[in-house]
Amino acid sequence: MADKQGSxxxxxxxxxxxxxxxxxxxxxxxxxxMQGKPMFLQAPNxxxxxxxxxxxxxxxxxxxxxxxxxxxxxxxxxxxxxxGAVAAYLTxxxxxxxxxxxxxxxxxGGAIGAAQGYWVAYWRIPSFIVTxxxxxxxxxxxxxxxxxxxxxxFPKEFQAMSSGFxxxxxxxxxxxxxxxxxxxxxxxxxVWIGLRARKRDAEFGITPEPAGLFWGRTLVIAAAMxxxxxxxxxxxxxxxxxxxLTILIVLYAFFTExxxxxxxxxxxxxxxxxxxxxxxxxxxxxxxxxxxxxxxAALAGMMVTARLNSATPKAGTxxxxxxxxxxxxxxxxxxxxxxxxxxxxxxxxxxGVMNMGMSILGVGIDYQQMIKxxxxxxxxxxxVYNKNK
Amino acid sequence: xxxxxxxxxxxxxxxxxxxxxxxxxxVEAGEIHAxxxxxxxxxxxxxxxxxxxxPHGSYDGEIVYDGQPLRNRxxxxxxxxxxxxxxxxxxxxxxxxxxxxxxxxNEVASKGVISWPMAFKKTGELLRxxxxxxxxxxxxxxxxxxxxxxxxxAKALSKNVRLLILDEPTAALQEADADRLLDLMLELKARxxxxxxxxxxxxxISRVADRITVIRDGTSVSTLTKAEISEDRIIKDMVGRxxxxxxxxxxxxxxxxxxxxxxxxxWHPEQAxxxxxxxxxxxxxxxxxxxxxxLMGTGRTELxxxxxxxxxxxGHQGTVKMHGRPVDVSTVTKAIQAGISYVxxxxxxxxxxxxxxxxxxxxxxxxAGIARRxxxxxxxxxxxxxxxxxxxxxxxxxxxQKVVNLSGGNQQKVVLSKWLFTDPELLILDEPTxxxxxxxxxxxxxxxxxxxxxxxxxxxxxxxxxxxxxxxDRIYVMNEGRIVGELARGEASxxxxxxxxxxxxxxxxxxxx
Numbered sequence: 087m088a089d090k091q092g093s094x095x096x097x098x099x100x101x102x103x104x105x106x107x108x109x110x111x112x113x114x115x116x117x118x119x120m121q122g123k124p125m126f127l128q129a130p131n132x133x134x135x136x137x138x139x140x141x142x143x144x145x146x147x148x149x150x151x152x153x154x155x156x157x158x159x160x161x162x163x164x165x166x167x168x169x170g171a172v173a174a175y176l177t178x179x180x181x182x183x184x185x186x187x188x189x190x191x192x193x194x195g196g197a198i199g200a201a202q203g204y205w206v207a208y209w210r211i212p213s214f215i216v217t218x219x220x221x222x223x224x225x226x227x228x229x230x231x232x233x234x235x236x237x238x239x240f241p242k243e244f245q246a247m248s249s250g251f252x253x254x255x256x257x258x259x260x261x262x263x264x265x266x267x268x269x270x271x272x273x274x275x276x277v278w279i280g281l282r283a284r285k286r287d288a289e290f291g292i293t294p295e296p297a298g299l300f301w302g303r304t305l306v307i308a309a310a311m312x313x314x315x316x317x318x319x320x321x322x323x324x325x326x327x328x329x330x331l332t333i334l335i336v337l338y339a340f341f342t343e344x345x346x347x348x349x350x351x352x353x354x355x356x357x358x359x360x361x362x363x364x365x366x367x368x369x370x371x372x373x374x375x376x377x378x379x380x381x382x383a384a385l386a387g388m389m390v391t392a393r394l395n396s397a398t399p400k401a402g403t404x405x406x407x408x409x410x411x412x413x414x415x416x417x418x419x420x421x422x423x424x425x426x427x428x429x430x431x432x433x434x435x436x437x438g439v440m441n442m443g444m445s446i447l448g449v450g451i452d453y454q455q456m457i458k459x460x461x462x463x464x465x466x467x468x469x470v471y472n473k474n475k
Numbered sequence: 476x477x478x479x480x481x482x483x484x485x486x487x488x489x490x491x492x493x494x495x496x497x498x499x500x501x502v503e504a505g506e507i508h509a510x511x512x513x514x515x516x517x518x519x520x521x522x523x524x525x526x527x528x529x530p531h532g533s534y535d536g537e538i539v540y541d542g543q544p545l546r547n548r549x550x551x552x553x554x555x556x557x558x559x560x561x562x563x564x565x566x567x568x569x570x571x572x573x574x575x576x577x578x579x580x581n582e583v584a585s586k587g588v589i590s591w592p593m594a595f596k597k598t599g600e601l602l603r604x605x606x607x608x609x610x611x612x613x614x615x616x617x618x619x620x621x622x623x624x625x626x627x628x629a630k631a632l633s634k635n636v637r638l639l640i641l642d643e644p645t646a647a648l649q650e651a652d653a654d655r656l657l658d659l660m661l662e663l664k665a666r667x668x669x670x671x672x673x674x675x676x677x678x679x680i681s682r683v684a685d686r687i688t689v690i691r692d693g694t695s696v697s698t699l700t701k702a703e704i705s706e707d708r709i710i711k712d713m714v715g716r717x718x719x720x721x722x723x724x725x726x727x728x729x730x731x732x733x734x735x736x737x738x739x740x741x742w743h744p745e746q747a748x749x750x751x752x753x754x755x756x757x758x759x760x761x762x763x764x765x766x767x768x769x770l771m772g773t774g775r776t777e778l779x780x781x782x783x784x785x786x787x788x789x790g791h792q793g794t795v796k797m798h799g800r801p802v803d804v805s806t807v808t809k810a811i812q813a814g815i816s817y818v819x820x821x822x823x824x825x826x827x828x829x830x831x832x833x834x835x836x837x838x839x840x841x842x843a844g845i846a847r848r849x850x851x852x853x854x855x856x857x858x859x860x861x862x863x864x865x866x867x868x869x870x871x872x873x874x875x876q877k878v879v880n881l882s883g884g885n886q887q888k889v890v891l892s893k894w895l896f897t898d899p900e901l902l903i904l905d906e907p908t909x910x911x912x913x914x915x916x917x918x919x920x921x922x923x924x925x926x927x928x929x930x931x932x933x934x935x936x937x938x939x940x941x942x943x944x945x946x947x948d949r950i951y952v953m954n955e956g957r958i959v960g961e962l963a964r965g966e967a968s969x970x971x972x973x974x975x976x977x978x979x980x981x982x983x984x985x986x987x988x
């Protein structure tokens with residue numbers, strides 16, 4: 087009885103998120119067409135949603151692990167700005183090639199994560215304090231490194247990281263052949279993974295969700311992929327950012343759900359003492375989560391710097407809040423121990439679609455902030471309400 | 476005697492569960508009335524109906540209190556009439572002083588300004604009444620659970636209590652504190668305070684209670700008077716069958732030496748220079764169940780946890796051997812690899828991840844056992860959990876059920892499953908039957924017997940002497956961080972164990988307790 091409710095509740099949550107995303111897209115499509123503007127879901131807009139929000143998704147992946155382990159990281163915006171500045175400095179001032187700049191910057195990010203994670207994990211200083219300090223320190227460090235100036239512009243290869251598109255190896259070009267092939271493969275993959283999970287649920291005696299619901303949702307996802315794929319193919323093809331994002335999302339989803347270390351992070355957040363008494367090195371895991379966050383912050387920092395084609399002292403302001411919001415809209419628990427990668431991605435996309443939709447509609451930045459705040463609150467209230475029901 | 480309270484045919488339905496089914500309870504003025512029953516029998520629900528947690532209208536049946544129908548809209552209503560409940564989980568605020576806690580919500584104030592001199596004076600009087608010698612300004616969190624319990628009672632007295640309800644008041648107390656509490660109950664009775672006590676501890680009930688009502692599966696089974704009270708009778712009514720054998724029959728055949736601790740010492744993690752474990756030596760053979768007796772706070776849990784991967788204390792000294800060879804137990808992982816498991820006394824805080832399902836809890840200490848090259852095999856995980864669900868008879872709709880939804884006994888079985896899956900040679904069980912009901916206790920004992928029959932060693936820490944005597948081949952007696960005696964099965968008795976402890980106390984403190 088209760089088991090059935092539990093698993094249905096879980097499905098409800100994810101389906102609810104997806105439904106909210108679809109509803110928001112439909113809402114903006116209607117509102118945009120009512121204003122007599124060009125279609126909301128046209129290729130450039132779709133491309134832009136990923137280009138403009140890639141960094142939020144990347145940061146949110148790392149942030150999920152941090153929050154699941156029972157911590158928080160407020161420094162990611164500053165760290166992204168600082169690592170962006172480091173990349174710019176290496177590229178523009180020191181004229182280093184891209185294959186030196188990227189790994190070096192990622193290492194700097196990892197080192198920053200390690201420096202913060204050390205205090206959190208081994209000295210048990212609250213992560214809120216440590217990363218609040220980090221937020222100030224690395225904002226200051228960014229200003230110092232840039233000397234209060236912007237650094238740019240960048241060579242083509244560096245910009246390609248965030249604004250490039252994959253080459254069409256098929257040679258069709260219009261529409262972009264490789265993009266279409268990848269979209270078709272992805273659709274098949276989604277259906278296959280869904281069916282496999284369903285089969286496994288049945289084997290474990292978990293009450294599966296109703297077939298109608300499953301196929302309905304899978305069809306919506308597949309249709310969305312087909313649509314996005316076609317739009318992208320008829321525009322300039324698959325953006326590089328989307329390739330990077332997809333790889334990272336699949337990797338992190340697999341890591342969190344199917345590996346020993348991933349499972350242990352959830353255990354640490356769920357009950358640290360019980361995890362410790364079960365032979366789990368909780369300190370090392372928390373430390374690793376922060377190192378990982380630093381590396382992802384560096385990646386996000388480079389992507390933003392490349393997109394803006396300049397490193398600025400003000401870059402990355404508020405990124406930490408976007409990432410944290412995406413994690414909580416995505417259904418992670420505030421006390422740690424639960425949350426899913428797919429939820430976080432949907433959470434970040436909801437924020438991204440809203441940003442773009444409201445901008446197209448010409449909603450002022452004042453109202454945008456208020457609306458986003460209320461959406462975050464509503465999502466968490468929905469969670470708490472569901473739990474208490 | 477006149478009747479103070481009559482609850483007639485109370486029924487209370489929660490979605491899907493009938494928690495109370497026409498339960499009746501009559502309490503006479505000035506008596507101590509005990510309510511007994513297994514976990515989940517409905518005792519606490521009945522008391523919540525009485526105290527207004529479930530307001531009038533949310534249950535069927537009627538309550539007559541002091542000759543008047545009682546229709547509480549909330550706790551305030553019942554407190555106004557002098558019905559005060561002290562819950563199992565104390566509701567004191569640890570960072571506030573005794574005086575602040577006592578008058579919380581009922582402040583000694585005029586026009587919203589608190590008069591602290593007055594509040595402290597009243598607090599002093601109330602503390603004298605409950606026999607607690609602490610300054611009213613003392614911070615509650617620094618006092619022990621026993622003293623906090625007394626503060627709760629003082630709080631009740633400050634509200635002019637007529638009917639005091641105590642929900643398992645001694646569950647977390649040491650024996651001396653529990654004794655003091657029971658004495659206080661008898662004193663309050665002499666002063667005319669009617670009391671209801673919910674308790675699992677039958678010896679306490681027979682000491683203080685005038686009458687007992689036994690509740691089983693949401694119905695009241697019987698009300699016994701003092702003359703009829705006997706442990707066997709109460710147990711029979713509680714579980715609905717004769718418990719001729721409270722412990723499984725076992726022939727023990729201790730085998731070769733399995734586990735040895737030599738000269739084990741460790742110090743308090745924070746208070747420098749305070750030695751908690753003082754040169755303890757003990758051993759367990761294969762197929763043997765060995766007990767550690769002693770009062771709470773004598774270092775039994777600290778001993779076990781310090782051996783298990785240095786999870787307690789610092790400055791560890793001494794040797795741990797398995798099969799006669801010294802083993803490294805400096806981390807939990809190494810202790811597990813050496814074949815040792817420790818099943819904690821505090822399963823909710825230290826043993827389980829409550830919000831996770833059964834299967835994830837069972838695999839937690841041996842994820843390598845369900846993984847190939849660090850990738851989890853979820854099918855295997857479900858199979859493992861299913862195996863233990865059947866083997867240990869964990870009552871649940873399925874292994875996907877969250878642990879938080881299980882009863883205490885079934886939670887304990889999940890913790891046991893988790894450690895069995897590490898395939899230990901030695902299991903240290905710390906209070907394995909704490910807070911679980913009589914029926915589930917028997918099942919846990921049977922599991923222990925099976926483990927010993929398989930040739931594993933079991934080291935059992937318990938504060939319940941009857942279960943040590945019923946289960947163990949040998950019993951070590953521990954006091955103040957030392958082993959003060961060792962008794963074989965034939966020679967052990969409650970009296971001899973207590974005698975060892977008392978004699979030791981006389982030695983160390985210069986006075987006989």
